[in-house]
Amino acid sequence: MLKIDKLTKAFGANKAVDSVSLDFDRPMMIGIIGASGAGKSTLLRMLNRLENATSGSITFDGRDVTALHGADKRRWQRDCAMIFQQFNLVPRMDVVSNVLHGTLNRRSTLATMFNLYPSEDIHRAIDILDRLGIAGHAAKRAEALSGGQQQRVAIARAIMQDPQIVLADEPIASLDPMNAQIVMDDLRRIHDEDGRMVIANLHTLDTARRYCDRVVGMRAGRVVFDGTPEQLTTGVARDIYGADASFSEAATSTSIDALNAATSTPVPVA
Amino acid sequence: MAELSVHSPTSDIRADYMDLTRRKRVYNGVLLAIFVALMVAGFITADDRNAGGFWDGLHRLFDFPAEVLGEASEKLSELPAHFVTFFPSLIETVNIAGAATLLGALCAIVLSMLSTRGLARWPRMIPVFRRAMDIMRALPEIVVALVLIFVLGGGPVPAMIAIALHTSGALGKMFSEVNENASLKPVEGLQSVGASWSQRMILGVMPQVAPNYLSYALLRFEINIRASAILGFVGAGGIGYDLKNAMSWGQGQYDEAAAIFLLLFGTIVVVDQISSALRNRLTHGARLEATL
Numbered sequence: 001m002l003k004i005d006k007l008t009k010a011f012g013a014n015k016a017v018d019s020v021s022l023d024f025d026r027p028m029m030i031g032i033i034g035a036s037g038a039g040k041s042t043l044l045r046m047l048n049r050l051e052n053a054t055s056g057s058i059t060f061d062g063r064d065v066t067a068l069h070g071a072d073k074r075r076w077q078r079d080c081a082m083i084f085q086q087f088n089l090v091p092r093m094d095v096v097s098n099v100l101h102g103t104l105n106r107r108s109t110l111a112t113m114f115n116l117y118p119s120e121d122i123h124r125a126i127d128i129l130d131r132l133g134i135a136g137h138a139a140k141r142a143e144a145l146s147g148g149q150q151q152r153v154a155i156a157r158a159i160m161q162d163p164q165i166v167l168a169d170e171p172i173a174s175l176d177p178m179n180a181q182i183v184m185d186d187l188r189r190i191h192d193e194d195g196r197m198v199i200a201n202l203h204t205l206d207t208a209r210r211y212c213d214r215v216v217g218m219r220a221g222r223v224v225f226d227g228t229p230e231q232l233t234t235g236v237a238r239d240i241y242g243a244d245a246s247f248s249e250a251a252t253s254t255s256i257d258a259l260n261a262a263t264s265t266p267v268p269v270a
Numbered sequence: 271m272a273e274l275s276v277h278s279p280t281s282d283i284r285a286d287y288m289d290l291t292r293r294k295r296v297y298n299g300v301l302l303a304i305f306v307a308l309m310v311a312g313f314i315t316a317d318d319r320n321a322g323g324f325w326d327g328l329h330r331l332f333d334f335p336a337e338v339l340g341e342a343s344e345k346l347s348e349l350p351a352h353f354v355t356f357f358p359s360l361i362e363t364v365n366i367a368g369a370a371t372l373l374g375a376l377c378a379i380v381l382s383m384l385s386t387r388g389l390a391r392w393p394r395m396i397p398v399f400r401r402a403m404d405i406m407r408a409l410p411e412i413v414v415a416l417v418l419i420f421v422l423g424g425g426p427v428p429a430m431i432a433i434a435l436h437t438s439g440a441l442g443k444m445f446s447e448v449n450e451n452a453s454l455k456p457v458e459g460l461q462s463v464g465a466s467w468s469q470r471m472i473l474g475v476m477p478q479v480a481p482n483y484l485s486y487a488l489l490r491f492e493i494n495i496r497a498s499a500i501l502g503f504v505g506a507g508g509i510g511y512d513l514k515n516a517m518s519w520g521q522g523q524y525d526e527a528a529a530i531f532l533l534l535f536g537t538i539v540v541v542d543q544i545s546s547a548l549r550n551r552l553t554h555g556a557r558l559e560a561t562l
Contacts, residue, residue: 096287114298115291122291123284130280138287 001025002165002197007056007066009042016042018221019056024214027164027197029188031212031229033205035241039221040201044167047199048082049073060165078105081158083168083187087150091143095134095153098142099125102160121160128156132186148179155186159194166190168200172207184211205237205249342528352529356512360533362426363508366501367494370430374437375487381438382445383471389449389457391467406439415501429506433494441490448482449475481552488545492538499534509533 002024009017017039024030032040045051047058049068058065060076068076081102089098100117102125107117129135132152137145142153151171158166168187172180188211191198202208208215209229217225217232217240225236238247317324342349383389385399411432418428457474465473502510509530516526 115294119288122288126280126284126287130283135280135283138283139290 001027001061003059004047005057005059007043007046007058008054009039009046009051010054015221017046020218020221020223022216022223022226024197027191027195028213029191029211030197030199030214030216031208032199032201032216032218033203033208033237033240034218038218040218041169043218044082044169044199044201047165048080048167049077050082074105078161079163080165080167081161081163083151083154083158083166083171085170085173087147087154087174089142089150089153089157092141094139094141095129095145096122096125096138098153099129099156099160102157102162105161125156125160128159129153132156146179148175148182151175151179151183152186155183155190159190163196165197165199168198170201170203173203180207187211204253205232206253208232338524338528338531341522341524345525348525349529349532352526353533356509356526356530356533359502359507359509359512360537363498363502363510364495364537366426366430366433366498366506366508367491370433370437370498371487371491371494373430374434375441375483375490377434377438378441378445379483381442382449383475385442386446386449388454389452389471389475403439403442406435407443408439409436411436411497412501412504415506416504419505424505424507426507429498429501429508432501433497436497437490437494441486444486445479445483448479448486452478481549484552485545485549488541488548491545492541495534495537495541 002022004020004022007017007020008015020039020043032043034040042051046053047065049065053066056066060080065076065080090101097115100121103117103121104112111117126135126138129138132155134145134149134152134156137149142150145153151174155171166187171187172183175183184207187198187200190196200212202212209232212229215225215227215229215232216223217236219240219242225232225240234247234249237249238244241247313324381399381403384391385396385403387393387396390396390399414435415429415432418431419425422428452475456478457470460470460474498506498508499510499513502508502512503514505511513527513530516523516530
């Protein structure tokens with residue numbers, strides 16, 4: 001279904017993504033983990049074509065995505081929704097308008113400029129917001145919402161695109177534990193209920209273990225782990241992050257459950 | 271109210287939002303209609319009062335450029351000689367603009383700091399400094415220059431002062447808008463160590479806003495080159511004086527006029543290239559520092 005072949009992105013002499021090959025044969029929920037600067041974001045940005053690959057190819061259902069240009073490229077971007085760490089909504093526009101932006105690829109510039117969206121689209125946008133539990137904020141400006149609510153608006157915009165793939169670039173890194181769980185549950189629902197492929201960059205291992213069907217570990221631009229959540233042991237995690245034996249997941253875990261596990265081993269303050 | 275709407279069923283939310291959208295669309299439609307009506311009415315009024323008539327004159331729009339270009343191409347061989355003749359006055363014009371931009375920008379920095387909420391030394395004086403800048407912007411350069419030329423005699427200095435005055439007002443407003451977007455956190459940090467107001471501005475605000483200042487100042491420099499050329503028409507010297515002579519003597523001198531236009535165009539291109547290179551360097555340097 002989605003096949004990435006020797007994908008490379010170089011910034012000067014520096015390779016952010018180095019010859020990454022991955023193959024996903026059916027829609028599933030995939031977590032990509034790795035330290036900051038391991039190339040996770042660049043990989044997702046290349047999938048969405050926000051960034052051009054230096055070499056290698058991305059193939060989706062037999063179509064070479066890396067070779068698309070102009071309208072074809074924008075068409076692909078519609079099929080491959082992106083969710084950002086900082087939400088990337090238009091802050092001064094109302095929530096429903098932000099969700100309706102998911103249909104921009106289908107509508108003419110003139111019609112969207114004067115905010116002339118069809119009534120069915122507006123109804124559908126509100127239904128999606130209702131499904132995510134934030135329909136009550138429909139008429140508010142996006143900037144008036146909390147971080148967790150804004151991220152759910154971003155998810156609604158992604159669903160509005162009716163995409164085949166949803167990419168999420170550290171979707172919960174700016175959120176508190178409670179909102180993080182709501183957002184991850186929503187992403188899981190997009191996969192379970194709509195059958196869309198979800199690829200999420202994650203910073204927390206317990207999140208990757210709990211929500212994903214498959215976990216990919218990256219280090220310095222290369223894939224160093226590719227397997228099931230069960231195979232992701234602490235030892236493997238140390239390899240991915242290049243950490244030594246002092247590395248403890250519980251020390252920085254944001255999961256509320258991890259509190260109980262961590263209380264017995266207090267972290268010394270330097 | 272917010273609580274109520276959160277718990278109301280989707281159909282209500284739908285209806286409310288559709289109402290809102292419909293109302294917005296009506297407002298937008300009315301505004302668009304008023305805009306179009308005003309444009310059309312304004313054009314008709316202006317065209318009626320016009321001595322020649324817009325449509326009758328339209329086809330003659332390119333007569334003058336065609337005449338200039340025609341004559342210049344006939345005497346193409348004389349152009350390099352004209353370039354050499356007018357180059358010193360071009361330098362004078364650019365000098366007037368450069369000195370005026372530098373002086374005006376320095377005044378503008380101080381004025382902008384004094385008139386930005388959150389940064390001002392004396393917050394109550396903000397309106398005073400704002401109005402002062404308004405006055406500087408409102409007075410046309412040419413009026414200031416004419417008065418100064420009358421008092422100080424013709425030459426580059428009155429022109430420089432006139433342009434600098436306008437520049438402080440114009441750049442001061444732009445700089446103050448840039449200042450408003452600067453983060454107050456570094457300023458607070460410096461305040462916490464006991465820094466004076468000037469230290470806070472120079473060390474806390476300037477590093478954040480310098481790239482934006484520079485690009486506005488360089489844009490202003492381009493505008494000032496043109497302004498100082500215009501002031502040459504009223505006796506401030508420089509290339510404007512030569513242009514006035516070339517144009518007022520009419521046919522037979524158009525090759526000189528064309529040479530002067532080309533020189534001015536070339537100067538603007540050069541300034542534009544230099545300013546974009548400088549700006550790139552400044553932002554690129556900042557990015558390098560950020561990654562270190």
